[in-house]
Amino acid sequence: MSNKTKIVVFPKLFKTSSIHYLYESIEYFNLKVKNKPTNNHFKTAENSVYSHRLVPEYFKLNLRHHTLKTKIISEFNWGYSILLNPADSIDSFMNRQFNSKKRNVLTRYVKRLEICFDIEYKMFYGDIDKSDYNFVMQSLYEMIVARFNQRNELHKNLHEWDYLLENTYSEIINKNASLFVIYNKDEPIEVSLNYHFDKVLFSYLSSYNVDYSKFGLGHVEIYKQIEWCANNKYILFEMGVGGMDYKRRWSNNIYRYNHHIVYKNPSFKLNFLIVKIQLKEYLKSKKINEIYPDIRAFFTKKQKNKVDAVVSEIESINHLTSDNYIKMNQVATLDNRLKRYINDFLYTSKNHADDISIYKAKNSYIIKGKDEFQKVSFIK
Structure with missing residues (x-):
């Protein structure tokens, strides 16, 4: 680079x-x-x-x-940022920033995520194993690509990727940068690359696994990083240039x-x-x-729209509809197309991921929770 x-x-x-x-x-x-x-x-x-x-x-x-x-x-x-009082906690900020209805919506994302999965939050700041660094950065890259392919858009920062990969490790060790990661067990499902200046945490580049879209991981990331800022006496959580809806919702310093x-x-x-x-x-x-970005995005979208999309049908059912369904080993044989529907089912039913079973018959699946069933059919 x-x-x-x-x-x-x-x-x-x-x-x-x-x-x-x-x-x-x-x-x-x-x-x-x-x-x-x-x-x-x-x-x-x-x-x-x-x-x-x-x-x-x-x-x-x-x-x-x-x-x-x-x-x-x-x-x-x-620019859009969140200004904290020196004595703030995450709860005092949330009470000051949002009314009870909006506060409940945002905190529900955090609670629901933790109900459904074995969630761990890690801030790598000043120390990270090189193999962990490479794994997290590769996960971030793949999440960015998948998310923007889904949106038929180009990410403006991916041209920097080689530079970021080469230089961010030393920046983390020297406490000039950090990686905030949300893990489901050992799987990174949301990653934020941050830069630090005095009492400012600047969220520069972040993305999440699109299979977990129902859980509002972008909001969970902001919530947890504000909590980190408050616990570490930072006064600014910076989100930088660009007035996207989520920034407007959280910001109190524009x-x-x-x-x-x-x-x-x-x-x-x-x-x-x-x-x-x-x-x-x-x-x-x-x-x-x-x-120019609009023109480039237009032609990129036209090219991607040529790819046939997977069509799915979702149906709530009360029981296994036939004996033709075979219980699956979720880890080894699960259809990748099904992951998002499983996660959506978990969010709605409030089941934990370990409490569900998957059954298959040809191109249809049944997701079974503790008390709920859902049938998902794929049409090729």
Whole structure:
């Protein structure tokens, strides 16, 4: 992977040498992070210009050198985050953020998941076995591909994957990054790759196993990571750019990003950069930047729609409908197409995965719980 690959996320930005060189400290929500002086020698020419995009507007950057000046340009990007009080617990945040109805819906996802499966939550931060790292990252990659294939869309960050795979392990060991994983027994079913800065946890890339869609794993991940933040005295859970519905639902701190340009003296180079950035933000405000992704997504969708979809029929029944059904070994012989229907059945019936049996006859299956039956038929 080329060194030109850059992860545009502010927790990484604010740990770079250039930031330490330029800024004495960074302030946000009554917290102050002092930067150590760096021995790196940057250009000191009169026309030196430093450019940093996607800086949250709630960050105050204090320049180290009085000879430097800053030009701040508002970006047409909004960020979404969850701001916690220093004394918050997950319960106090949930009570403050949501009414009882919405709170019950969100916490139901957590409770139902734990009723139906043997669930374990792990935060890998500062320590992870290399084999565990590779396994979790491969699981994350496969979940992203499967989820976006299901949606007939392209994921905007997958072009970074080689870089992420190569560099994230050391970032976790050095406590600059973490992997939050939801396990069903030994199987990762949701993974979030995060970056850390002071008391900020930035969820950069996450996905879940689409077979568990009924369980709202995205909401469970946010709930559990907020709980981790509260327990570890973090005050911000960042979800970054993009106003998707789930972000709007959880966020209590919606802000705009700024582009900071640091310079010594006015110059043609500076003026050209300012005009270039302002033009780019103007075009974004008119949604010009969305044209190419929309065209690419359209043709990708047309190609994928050529693939014949699996059609299924689901029927609630009261008993085994015939003697032709044979009980299956779920682990060894289970049809992969059936996994999502089993999980949906578990969610609805509140059965544990160990309490169900699967019976097969040709292209139909019966899922048997403690007291419920469901027939699933596949049509090829």
